[in-house]
Amino acid sequence: xxxxxxxxxxxxxxxxxxxxxxxxxxxxxxxxxxxxxxxxxxxxxxxxxxxxxxxxxxxxxxxxxxxxxxxxxxxxxxxxxxxxxxxxxxxxxxxxxxxxxxxxxxxxxxxxxxxxxxxxxxxxxxxxxxxxxxxxxxxxxxxxxxxxxxxxxxxxxxxxxxxxxxxxxxxxxxxxxxxxxxxxxxxxxxxxxxxxxxxxxxxxxxxxxxxxxxxxxxxxxxxxxxxxxxxxxxxxxxxxxxxxxxxxxxxxxxxxxxxxxxxxxxxxxxxxxxxxxxxxxxxxxxxxxxxxxxxxxxxxxxxxxxxxxxxx
Numbered sequence: 001x002x003x004x005x006x007x008x009x010x011x012x013x014x015x016x017x018x019x020x021x022x023x024x025x026x027x028x029x030x031x032x033x034x035x036x037x038x039x040x041x042x043x044x045x046x047x048x049x050x051x052x053x054x055x056x057x058x059x060x061x062x063x064x065x066x067x068x069x070x071x072x073x074x075x076x077x078x079x080x081x082x083x084x085x086x087x088x089x090x091x092x093x094x095x096x097x098x099x100x101x102x103x104x105x106x107x108x109x110x111x112x113x114x115x116x117x118x119x120x121x122x123x124x125x126x127x128x129x130x131x132x133x134x135x136x137x138x139x140x141x142x143x144x145x146x147x148x149x150x151x152x153x154x155x156x157x158x159x160x161x162x163x164x165x166x167x168x169x170x171x172x173x174x175x176x177x178x179x180x181x182x183x184x185x186x187x188x189x190x191x192x193x194x195x196x197x198x199x200x201x202x203x204x205x206x207x208x209x210x211x212x213x214x215x216x217x218x219x220x221x222x223x224x225x226x227x228x229x230x231x232x233x234x235x236x237x238x239x240x241x242x243x244x245x246x247x248x249x250x251x252x253x254x255x256x257x258x259x260x261x262x263x264x265x266x267x268x269x270x271x272x273x274x275x276x277x278x279x280x281x282x283x284x285x286x287x288x289x290x291x292x293x294x295x296x297x298x299x300x301x302x303x304x305x306x307x308x309x310x311x312x
Contacts, residue, residue, distance in 0.1 A: 001129055002078065003046055003267055006056045006147055007039015007136035008110050008163065009068055009082075010090040021097035023104070035068050036092060037110075038163045039136050041253050044293045045260035045282060047075040049302065054078040054126060058088035058114050065089060081118055081126060087111045100287070109164075112139050119146040127154045132267040134159040134259065137174060137181075138167035148177050159266065161259045165190045172215065180219040180233075180266060182259045182279075188222045191215075201230050201240040208232035221262055221276055223255060229280060231272045241276045244284035257294045258283035261302070268304055278302045 017029040039057055046053040055077050059065035061084040068089070072079050090110040097103045119126075127133070127150040135147050137160045151158045157179035162168045165187040172191070175181050181191075185204075189196040192211045196204060201224055208220060209232050219233035225243070232238040258279040265275025281302065282294045299306040 001131050002052050002054050003263065004054045004056065004126060004130045004133045005039055005043040005046065005135075006115070006133065006143065007042065007139060007161075008037045008090055008112060009035070009040045009057050009059050009065075009088070010037035010092045010107070010110070011064065012036035012092045012094065015095045017096075017098055019098060021095075021103055027095075035071060036253070037090060038161055038256050038259075039139075040068070040072070041256035041293055042134055042161065042260045042263070043077050044072065044075050045257045046264060047072075047077045048294050048296045049260075049264060049282075049304075050296070050298055051264065051306070052076055052078060054081065054130070056081045056115055056118060056126070058083050058085050058110060058112055060087065060089045061085055081122060083114045083118060085111060085114050088114070112143060115139070115143050116146060119143065119150065123150045127151060127156065130154065130156050132157045132159060132179075132263065134161060134263045136160075137162050137171060138164045141171060141174075144171065144174050148174065152177070157267070159259075159263045161256070162187060172217075176216045176218075178218065180221060180262070180272075181217060182221045182223075182262055184223045184255060185225070188220070201227055204230045205232060205238050205240050209234070209236075209238055219272065221272070221279070223258055223283075229258070229276050231276050233272060237272045239273055241273060241280055244280060253293055254283040254286045257286045260294075264302070264304070268306060270303070274303065278304075 012034050015031050017027040043053045043055040059068050065084050069079050088110055090108050092107045094105040095103045133151050160178045160181040185196050212234050221231045223229045228242040230240050261279030261282040262275045265278040285294045
């Protein structure tokens with residue numbers, strides 16, 4: 001049994017200034033290259049909670065692609081369904097200011113079409129014994145539709161996350177077939193065509209249920225940065241969970257770790273508030289370092305009564 005993760009692999013090139021960041025000037029600092037991508041990050045985060053996710057993705061047919069696979073395998077991610085193809089990985093160039101906030105970025109999307117063939121040929125064996133699925137909603141409509149059809153066939157929940165809301169907004173009907181959608185405050189505003197910029201968490205928690213009802217979306221979790229996260233469902237669950245206050249090194253990957261924690265919690269029987277608490281804890285562990293993923297946790301540290309490999 002495992003959580004299936006469907007999403008992209010990126011290589012992240014990140015710059016950190018030593019002093020005050022000047023947008024139009026030359027800034028001395030550090031440049032780091034790390035493995036990234038929403039799907040890849042979520043898969044490794046889940047693996048770092050000692051679970052064994054199955055990852056469906058693509059990597060470049062290069063030495064760099066092989067290095068991505070080696071690292072994932074080292075972290076006990078099942079990469080049997082990752083395909084090596086030309087331009088299989090994307091690239092994200094990002095610059096952060098001296099407070100750790102993103103100052104600007106440029107990204108190149110990867111080629112993911114090969115996953116339609118993987119799903120057609122091996123989808124049943126992948127999904128037959130899965131516990132749940134988490135998918136980047138913007139990986140491609142053909143891929144998302146195949147995943148949703150397979151998940152419904154085997155009656156397993158699908159959790160959505162997004163890398164590019166501009167693409168995902170065109171697939172609102174897909175969100176109606178997902179158990180929960182995890183996004184940030186700006187993305188929620190795009191989804192519901194409203195301005196959430198200055199809204200308080202308590203107000204957002206009051207507003208979301210009627211939005212979900214109108215859009216026919218089962219549930220949602222919305223991150224609000226340093227103010228925490230709001231959750232709501234059409235079944236009546238709603239509330240707010242505060243963020244953990246830690247020294248920020250790099251916010252990259254915090255949302256992905258949050259998503260991984262929420263998905264783990266919901267998959268293994270936790271109510272939404274407890275799942276959001278797990279996500280909050282994983283996110284806090286990421287922003288303190290320049291890595292894109294959380295450190296290792298045992299499930300019991302997060303309140304999960306799960307048996308994992310290597311434990312009695």
